[in-house]
Structure formats: C-alpha cells, structure tokens
Amino acid sequence: MKLLFLSLLISFSALAGQSSSLILRARVPAIYSVEMTPNGGLVTHSNQVGRAPKPTIQTTLRNGVRLVTVTHP
C-alpha cells in the first residue's frame, strides 16, 4: 500500500507543470446614446442586455424657442 501511494506521488509530481492555462478577458462598458431625428423623434441606443433605455424628456418654451432636454439613465 505504501509503495502504491509512493508510486502515485511520483506520478503526480512528474505530471505537475505539464499543462498551463491563460485566461483572456475583456470588458465592454455600457453605452447609452440618444439621437434626434429631423422630424423631432428620438431614437435611443444602448448595448445593455435585455434592458431598453428610457430617457427622460423635458420640453420648455423660451422666447418662442422650444428647448428639448433629454436625460438618459
């Protein structure tokens, strides 16, 4: 039994170091963007998984000029 154990130990030590792994990793950040079309529509873009972004839109009139403020989450 001792001989078998010793034999296993020797086998394992011979195998050690015969394989090595390299982990490759990248991270893509979350991107949000809002595009206003010529007719005043808004198109939102996101690269998030399973989540449609909902921007907050605030419209104000100042001296006859309509200001649209878009706040993206």
Added chain:
Amino acid sequence: MKKLLLALLVASPVWAATTDTLLLKGTVPAVLDIDVVPTTLATTLPLDTTQINGYVADVNVKWNTVSGAKVVITSANGGQLRHSSVATSVINYTLQTPSAGTFALTSPQTFSAPIAGPQNITEALGINYTGVPYDLLVEGDYTDTVTFTISAI
C-alpha cells in the same frame, strides 16, 4: 584430500580480491514543464481597439527528453472571446509567437520541437483581433481560456 581442500580455501579469497566490478548508475527522470505567465493586457483587452501581436503572455517550456517535445494549445471557446451570457456575441482572435507564427484556435493546434533536451525556451505570445466600437457590442465581460499542454514526442 584434506590438503587439496585447504589449498582451495586459501586460494579462493586471494582470487576474489584480485578483481571485481562496481556498477554505478543514476537515472534522470523525464522533465516536461510549461508555464504561461500572463501580462496585464490578457485580462484587460480593449475590444474597441485592433490588436496586432498584442503582448498577452510569456510561454516558458522546458524538457529533457531525447526525442523532443510537443505543445498542444486548445481554446475553450474555439478561438473566440465570448460574452458571459450572450453566446452569440463574440470576437474572433488569433494568437502568434515568433517561432510558430500566427494561428487560429478553431481546433487544437499542435507544435512539435523534435530537439533533444535539455531545453529551456521562452516565447512571447501575441493576440490579434479587429476592434469593434463599443456601441456595436453587447456590454459585459468577454472571456476565453487557452490551455497549453506539453508532452514528449
């Protein structure tokens, strides 16, 4: 008769001490070792920037076998950096070393060095891929595990 036996007993020890041999023997076990040391770039790959031989690791191989050694390189994702949850979102890449050149990992790659040991060689490992703007990629982590295995030829 007694005299003859006595003569033999006396003679034999003298002959035994006149010549003999001693066998000296040592055994060197086979050594096959591979160690991949990653650089910081390996785990911070900028997917929006094209890489040409981006330095991702040093590969050190040692062997003392008579017939040389071979290294098999396999990719868990078949040579693709794959999104952690969206399996269809991938970036194809290739690797390269000065001696092996550029190679894809769509299937395991084997590189043989039929050179008798002892050998101790270190090679830089580079990565190649075409960058994609982040807004065209699903956000999250992209990974792959590349395994290097050395064995005797």
